[in-house]
Amino acid sequence: MFSLLFYRLLFLLLLPVLIIALLIRSRRNPDYRKRLAERLGIIPSHFKTGGIVLHAASVGEVIALTSFIEQLLATYPSLPITVTTFTPTGSAQVQKLFGDRVQHCYLPIDVLPCSYLFLARLKPQLMIFMETELWPNIIAQCQHSQIKLLLINGRLSNNSVANYSKIKALITPAINRFDHILCQSQENMENFIQLGCQEQRALVSGNLKFDISINNELEAKQAELAKSCTFKPNKPRSVWLVASTHPGDEALALSAFKQIKQQDKNTLLILVPRHPERFNDVAHLCLAQNFTLSKRSDNTPVSQQDIWLIDTLGELMAAFGLADVVTMGGSFSDVGGHNPLEPALFKKPVVVGSNMSNFNEVLMQLKDHQGIVQLSEQALSEHLTSTSAELAECVSSLLLDEKRRQKIGENAHLVVLENQGASQLSLDYVQALMAR
Template sequence: MVNSSFKKNTIIIHASSVGEVLALKPFVEKLLHQNPSLTVTFTTFTPTGSTQVINLFTERVQHCYLPFDCWPCTSVFLNALQPKAMVFMETEIWPNLLAQCKHKKIKLLLINARLSEKSVKSYRKLNWLIQPSLSAFDHIYCQSSDNLERFIKLGADINKASVSGNLKYDISINPSLAIKQKELKQFLHHDRKVWVVASTHQGDEDIILSAFKQIKITCPDLLLILVPRHPERFDTIAKLCQQNFNTIRRSQKLKIDTNTDIWLLDSLGELLAAYSLANIVTMGGSFSNIGGHNPLEPALFKLPIIVGPDMHNFTEVMLQLTQQKGIIELTHMNNINEKLCEQVIKLLHNPEIAEQYGNNAFQVVQTNQGASQRSLDKLIELINKF
């Protein structure tokens, strides 16, 4: 529902998930800073995404949910906001909404675009629907050359598609993040080694806790900071951890002492700050057919990163990190607990190796930054063509 007080002639930016909201942050910050006269409306599709937008941008953007892709809903939505342009992210293709925008001459930009080979095969079965949707975009900015080829295969106009790089490289430590880091540090016993396991999904925790039990035999002082991806699982994971480990939840606001095994971050918006506490990071979603989560965020802190076998959402990122020896990937699920345990212990006992992995990962981030500014330049160019 669009608030009746919302301004019209806005720029609408859509992100379907928390991860996309975070990836868009540098782009939106640049847009707000460089074009203060423009009104920005940030739309999401989930409550967690909505919370993230509010936390990041407060009153600086208008925020509402994007309606279902059916004519009456999207028609009311567009009439209420009368946007100059709409910006979509990654794989967001809304055929009805795109067609209406095209008819109303609303500029359309798809940024950070990506498509897997599997998606190409699926979309080809709906080519009668997908090809007109891709043609509706005034420009498609792809993460990499292989993604660009896939979009062209599906019918994107070769003259209106190009490579911008990946927005997810455009991350930085800002003042608000530094404040959150300081807040979290106050809860810790500073002499302890810390293993952060980020954005876990169902199935990940069993593997992590099994490995952690073995690691504690060799490294009894290690603290595990566990960060489940979805808030609705916080209570379940807390009970799972408490079966075998002394566990404190972030929501309890208790200090972590030498007897604490696990600090469960049952909170939103604190993961990036939690990386600053870590000695080693493991990305969840890489053990459970989810496709992994963004390894570039811990790379920003020069941390050694371990991931499971499934990182298909970050193929191009993984290629660069692997080539530069900036990540450790466990390539098979066979004996995954033991393999994970072995790598964590190796990094804890060999700080020089851990430091080299962290430095290499950070260099990959630095080398690939700039997609946010390129995407913004294209948006402003399209708006000025009115």
């Protein structure tokens, strides 16, 4: 109790600082200063009450939850389903995928007045969090208000355990306020228990990120992107897509791309930065290295340009369908990688760096089925030159070997299909809680 009171007091004192931090971030991404009232718990007055609130922090979580949200909508057609995010890109993804079929707002800052206003306005029967989203104050308020709590797709890496252990007196009570914690894997469940989760609350449900599919909308978007690629029929181009890049990833990719073009000068690089506030910086970086560039936002055809920069939101999944080889950003640094299952859905061979700590279990499954290519651990710690050389060699060999590309892509796709079902199991627990 003392830890929670201290946490509430600390965040209340820091509230002005948190708001200033959002405003500072909005200098690069103006969307952060929009709908600021929602950050303070002031929800639009037309929102319906008494339903289910589901929190998905950003784009990746929204995509992973798509199948689950669709099942919620089908199961509870008369209940308001509210999907919250914390980032503008996540907000845009919710609105793109679901429109007015769900209510959407930002999850407020985890400070007592803000979270109180949020819960008092929506009065949910059930609140669902995802993965490592542990908000001690709002979780405690939910329990106090007898709002049922469910954590789905629970993920807790060894690093997270080490960090959370420093504030265990605050985190352990928060974990044990959940009615159930549905974990991605046995390892994740054991990590929750190590942090003090009562064993009867935790179980393995599988990973929601396997529950993805190619729908009509995605196929239409892929066809739209393909129309922008005006290659000459007698000169087809190999396509290397580098997805969800972070600072440092682009420099690595561009260095490798120079070497790849020595093998095939006709190769096209598609770059997709993770955060929209970096779109312009990445464009300038490409031009500074004397590459020719086409920007998706300009809606200009891609013919002989070296690089196609996807500087728009919500088009990465469709872009995977255009690639011959995909590399996931964030895996060459301490970010921990991004979801390799999305390109696997399109049967694309995926190359990653040595740090995929965010997806350890997924990585192991893909490697066991020879459905992914991972660079050596040594390359991560060495100089950019050696890392880019290994990356270039790996990508070039795949671009030149169609049969190998197809085999790796098919193996990865099979892993996706064989591990689907977490959405249905999560829905079963929602129904059990709602029926109580």
